[in-house]
Structure formats: structure tokens, C-alpha cells
Amino acid sequence: MRFGGTTALAGVDLTVARGERVAVVGASGAGKSTLLGVLDGTVTPSAGKVLVHGTDPGSVRGRELRRLRGRTGTVRQHLELPGQLRVVHNVNAGRLGSWSVSRAAWSLLRPQGTAEVAAALHRLGLADRMYERTDRLSGGQRQRVAVARLLVQRPELVLADEPASALDPALADTVLAVLGELAAERGGALVACLHDPALALRHSDRVVGLDSGRVVLDAAAGSLTVAELERFYGVAR
Numbered sequence: 001m002r003f004g005g006t007t008a009l010a011g012v013d014l015t016v017a018r019g020e021r022v023a024v025v026g027a028s029g030a031g032k033s034t035l036l037g038v039l040d041g042t043v044t045p046s047a048g049k050v051l052v053h054g055t056d057p058g059s060v061r062g063r064e065l066r067r068l069r070g071r072t073g074t075v076r077q078h079l080e081l082p083g084q085l086r087v088v089h090n091v092n093a094g095r096l097g098s099w100s101v102s103r104a105a106w107s108l109l110r111p112q113g114t115a116e117v118a119a120a121l122h123r124l125g126l127a128d129r130m131y132e133r134t135d136r137l138s139g140g141q142r143q144r145v146a147v148a149r150l151l152v153q154r155p156e157l158v159l160a161d162e163p164a165s166a167l168d169p170a171l172a173d174t175v176l177a178v179l180g181e182l183a184a185e186r187g188g189a190l191v192a193c194l195h196d197p198a199l200a201l202r203h204s205d206r207v208v209g210l211d212s213g214r215v216v217l218d219a220a221a222g223s224l225t226v227a228e229l230e231r232f233y234g235v236a237r
């Protein structure tokens, strides 16, 4: 993947299998977010081939593309949750793709499927925030709303870009555990970019390390130590 004169990903050859929880690690600018973008179809690779759920996203259109996209869910680093909407609407946005236009429109007046929204928020410690305006929440609370959105979407492939960056250690563990469970519920996979080496090792089966867009580490999480991983973040302790 090239952006003008910058090579963000080069020669990446990677297969993620069902049931895997993969932590993607690497220093800032290593290509982690670009890799997730290529997987969820928001970044079109300048060369090479990507298959998601066995399909090249660039080869399908219309309903087939929407169905394919519905099977992948992403929590982004700079998530854009419309602040003026209440939490319930932002969570329900996760399943707009599976609703009719009339149901989606009606839901803005009378929120639909609130039991599932409440259950998702409860899982993330936000049970009492369902009808609050999203812009009244803290950064960490908004991050969890974005995760709740994935819980109601129920994707098979769960992609997360620093999903715990604004959270305290206990909540970071909760969110990573919930994301792993979500992928497992559909027999899918979790691919998460994580800056915290200990968190990455606790919540992944496999660690993929990027350096200047290349895969320089691909190992079982159980075979790595926190100290070894810190090297990939340029962290000196």
C-alpha cells in the first residue's frame, strides 16, 4: 500500500484463521492502521490481493458488498460517533445494514431493539448511559460505545485499532475480553492493534509485528515476553 511517496505496507503475506485473536504491534507509523483499513475495505491496496471471508472486496458491489461489510466490524482509533445522537442511536448504528430503511428511520424516533442495546452497554459498564447524548460522555466511555455498536452488529471478523487507548487498565481488559468473546461467538477472528505489550499478550493467541510496513514478527503469544514485545514499540524501560 503506497500513499504518494510513502510505502505503508510492503510484501505483507498474512492469513488469519477463524478462531484466532491476533495482536498487531509496531511503532507509530509502522502500518498497523493501514493493515486494518485494507482488511475492512476502507483502504484499497495499490498492489497485491486481499481476501476477506474468502472474497476480494473490490470484486463485489451492491447488496453482496454490504453483506460482506456486515461480516466485518471495526473499532477505530479516531472514532467518529455523532455527538448529538443519544448513545442508543450510536449503538444501533451497528446494525443499520441489516435493517430496512423504514425500520432505521423509525428507530430514530422510537429506538428499536433496546434490549440488545441495553445488554451490550451493560457488558461494558455503561448500562446507565443509554439515553445520554454521546457528546456528554468521556473519551473512554465513547470508546466503549463504539465497542457496544459492534456487539449489536455481531460481525465475524472483529477489527480494533487501539480499542483501549482511553481506558484504565481494568476497563482495557474488559474491552479486550469482550472483543475476543464477540469474535468467538460467531466463530470468527479478532485482529487488534495494541500499544500495550502486556495487554497484547494477555488477549491474543498470535502476535504480528510490523516495522516500516513489513511483517518482522509472527509468533504465538505464549512464546513471547513483555520485554521482547516492547522492542516493537520503541519503548525503553
Ligand SMILES: Nc1ncnc2c1ncn2[C@@H]1O[C@H](COP(=O)(O)OP(=O)(O)OP(=O)(O)O)[C@@H](O)[C@H]1O
Residues within 6 Å of the ligand: 003, 004, 006, 007, 008, 026, 027, 028, 029, 030, 031, 032, 033, 034, 035
Ligand atoms: N491517508 C494517508 N495518506 C498519506 N499517508 C498515509 C495515510 N495513511 C497512512 N499514511 C502513512 O502510512 C504509514 C503507516 O501509517 P499507519 O497509520 O498505518 O501507521 P500505524 O502503525 O497505525 O501508526 P500509529 O500507531 O501512529 O497509529 C505512515 O508513514 C503514515 O504517514
